[in-house]
Amino acid sequence: MSDFRPPSNSPVLSPSRRRFLGAVSAAVAGTLGGCSAVYPAATTTVSSDDWPLVGYDPAGSGYKPDGLSLRSKPDVRWKRTPRTVFGTPSSPLVYDGTVYTASGDLLAVDVADGTTRTLFSELHGQFPAIAADTAYRNETVISTDGRRVSAVNPSSDLRGELRYRWRTPAPESSFASSFFPSSDGSPPVVADGLVFVPAHLDERSLLALDASSGAERWRYRTDGMASRASVHDGTVYVATWLNEFAALDAETGAVRWRRQPFKQVLTWGYVTAADHGVYGVRDDYAIAFEAESGDRRWFRHLDGDSEYAEIQGSLTVTDDAVFVQVEREKGMVLLALDPQSGRTRWSARVGGHETTPVVAGETVYAPDQSGLVALDAKTGRRLWTFPTKGDPSSPAVGGGALLFTDGFALYALEASR
Numbered sequence: 001m002s003d004f005r006p007p008s009n010s011p012v013l014s015p016s017r018r019r020f021l022g023a024v025s026a027a028v029a030g031t032l033g034g035c036s037a038v039y040p041a042a043t044t045t046v047s048s049d050d051w052p053l054v055g056y057d058p059a060g061s062g063y064k065p066d067g068l069s070l071r072s073k074p075d076v077r078w079k080r081t082p083r084t085v086f087g088t089p090s091s092p093l094v095y096d097g098t099v100y101t102a103s104g105d106l107l108a109v110d111v112a113d114g115t116t117r118t119l120f121s122e123l124h125g126q127f128p129a130i131a132a133d134t135a136y137r138n139e140t141v142i143s144t145d146g147r148r149v150s151a152v153n154p155s156s157d158l159r160g161e162l163r164y165r166w167r168t169p170a171p172e173s174s175f176a177s178s179f180f181p182s183s184d185g186s187p188p189v190v191a192d193g194l195v196f197v198p199a200h201l202d203e204r205s206l207l208a209l210d211a212s213s214g215a216e217r218w219r220y221r222t223d224g225m226a227s228r229a230s231v232h233d234g235t236v237y238v239a240t241w242l243n244e245f246a247a248l249d250a251e252t253g254a255v256r257w258r259r260q261p262f263k264q265v266l267t268w269g270y271v272t273a274a275d276h277g278v279y280g281v282r283d284d285y286a287i288a289f290e291a292e293s294g295d296r297r298w299f300r301h302l303d304g305d306s307e308y309a310e311i312q313g314s315l316t317v318t319d320d321a322v323f324v325q326v327e328r329e330k331g332m333v334l335l336a337l338d339p340q341s342g343r344t345r346w347s348a349r350v351g352g353h354e355t356t357p358v359v360a361g362e363t364v365y366a367p368d369q370s371g372l373v374a375l376d377a378k379t380g381r382r383l384w385t386f387p388t389k390g391d392p393s394s395p396a397v398g399g400g401a402l403l404f405t406d407g408f409a410l411y412a413l414e415a416s417r
Contacts, residue, residue, distance in 0.1 A: 045132060051094040051396035051403075052130035054187035055314065055356070058231035059273050062316035062323075062358040067397040069361030070374060073384035074413040077401055078114030081409045082107060090405060094398030095130045095139055098154070101410055102128045102143055108154050109410065111399030119154055119163065127187035131195065135212035140165055142188050142211070144197050147171050149188065149207075151214060166214030191231040192250065198226035198238075206238050208253060218253030220246070228314065232273035235291070239269030245280050245287075247294060257294030261287055270314035276339050279322050284309035286324060288342060298342035302326045302335065313356035313394070316364075321377065323364065325351040334366055336380060346380035352391050360397045367392040372404060386413065 046052055048066060055062050082105060092101040099109040106120040106128070119141070131140040131151070141152045151165040188197040194217060195209040205219040206226050224241030231237075235256060236248045247256040262282065269282035277297060278289040288297040302324065303309035309328050316323040322337040332351025335344055352367035359365075363383065364375040371387040372395065390407035397403075401412040 046095070046130075049094075049398055049400075050096065050130070051092075051398040052132065053093065053189060054091045054127055054129065054394070055228065055272075056358065056396075058189050058191035059317075060189070060228055060230045060314060061272060061274060061318070062314075062356055062394070063318045064358070064360045064397050065319070067360030068400060068402060068415070069363040070402060070413070070415055071363065071383055072416060073386065074402065075416045077412040077414045079409050079411050080109060080114050080116055090127065091394040092396045092403045092405060092410065093128055093130055094396050094401075094403065095132070097399055099396075099399070099403055099410070099412070100128050100130065100141055100154070101405060106141070106143065106152070107410075111401055111403070111412065114412065117156060119152060129188040129190050129195070131190045131211040133193055133211070136165065140211065142190065142195055144186075144188050146186075149195065149197055149209065149214065151211075165212075168209070168214055186226065186228045189229045189231055194250070196229040196231060196236055196250075198222070198229075206236070206248075208236075208250075220248055220253050220255075227270045230271050230273045230278075233275075233291075235273070237271045237273045237278055239271040239280055239282065241269070243269075243282075245269070245271055245278075245289065245294075247278070247291075259289065259294050259296070261296065261299065270311075272315040272317045274317045274319075274339075276319075279315050279317060279339070281311045281315055281324055284311060284326065286311070286315075286322075286337065286342065288322075288339065297340070300337075300342045304328060304333070312351060313354055316357050316359055318359050318377070321345065323357055323359065325355070325357065325366070327351065327353070332368070334364070334375070334380070336377075348375055348380040348382065350375065350382070355392070356394045358395055358397065360402075365395045365397075365402065367394060367404070372402075386411075 090102050092099050097111050099111050101107050105118050108117045128141050128143045141154050149168045152163045186198045188195050193211050195211050199205050199207050204222050207219050208217040222240040227239040229236050229238050234250050236250045239245050243260045243262045246258045271280040278291050280287045284303050286300045309326050312325040312327050322339050324335050326333050334348045334350050336346045350366045350368045350373045355367040357364050357366040362377045364377050366373045371385050372392045373385050374383040388406040393405045395404035401414050403412050
């Protein structure tokens with residue numbers, strides 16, 4: 001479905017192999033500063049066991065076809081309580097055997113045993129991303145708080161300011177900035193050596209930054225807050241607050257097509273691209289576009305028989321279905337839609353505020369107000385519920401575990417023994 005997945009005939013380095021190569025590179029190159037050391041990029045790669053971005057891949061599909069599919073209630077591998085928690089629970093990431101989460105402190109947690117390191121004891125935004133294909137010998141953790149973007153070296157050998165590889169300039173104090181607490185922002189997306197991230201201050205734009213240096217490559221003026229970018233097959237898709245869905249050339253930022261399908265400004269929009277189309281949501285509507293032309297394929301109102309409806313979170317798109325959560329008068333509903341027609345295949349009474357389900361194999365993992373819920377992707381049948389104290393985040397699947405936070409703790413679940 002996505003060009004994100006490693007080719008089947010290319011070697012994928014295991015975590016231990018990648019660490020060995022990283023150690024060899026470090027020994028050869030010596031101990032240079034964390035901000036200035038530049039090495040060949042060949043020692044890092046994203047494997048099928050990682051979950052490096054919010055939404056899994058650059059498209060934000062939330063779909064891992066070969067991921068851990070837990071059909072019965074799982075066991076807890078470990079549970080960790082962060083020292084500080086701020087704002088909405090953050091979706092964790094997994095790279096090379098390490099879990100990264102940024103709900104308060106920026107933490108690195110060993111996926112196998114839960115050993116925890118604090119990378120920064122300050123808020124770095126709630127949306128980290130992992131950049132592997134850069135000029136550095138190890139991964140870079142990129143995060144945003146809606147005001148500036150930071151790139152951090154997660155090595156345990158560095159402390160404080162030495163961890164920064166680059167940071168975008170701090171914005172000047174402005175009227176707009178007073179409306180955006182430091183936890184706000186949209187998740188950054190890393191693809192083909194670039195970081196795509198919305199800037200939510202005075203000149204609201206989608207920025208393309210060099211992942212190694214932070215240098216700006218291009219910007220697209222959105223005239224309103226923008227969603228997480230969806231990057232697929234050389235094109236960046238974005239939805240803005242002011243009734244726009246746009247397709248941009250990923251390398252240059254040139255506009256390929258732009259559509260304003262609604263007659264009035266509604267609310268926040270989201271977009272997710274796939275091989276079989278581009279799908280957007282806004283308010284209580286869902287829409288499908290043809291990727292090349294931007295022509296509308298279908299358009300749906302998702303209120304059902306309810307007088308009130310509001311879509312919660314982004315879309316999850318698999319090879320043969322589109323999943324979307326809707327809040328209606330009688331509660332949350334998760335819908336599975338046919339990507340060609342938009343018709344509802346099944347619906348289930350499950351869902352959480354401003355969260356997005358993910359799909360691994362044939363299992364849907366959906367945040368719910370009662371806990372994390374697993375459903376059969378084909379039928380919507382509930383398989384199990386894992387109760388939580390707070391509302392769960394969108395989960396990640398990696399390192400042989402299902403990982404999520406609930407605002408109080410970080411959980412790693414695994415298959416029951």
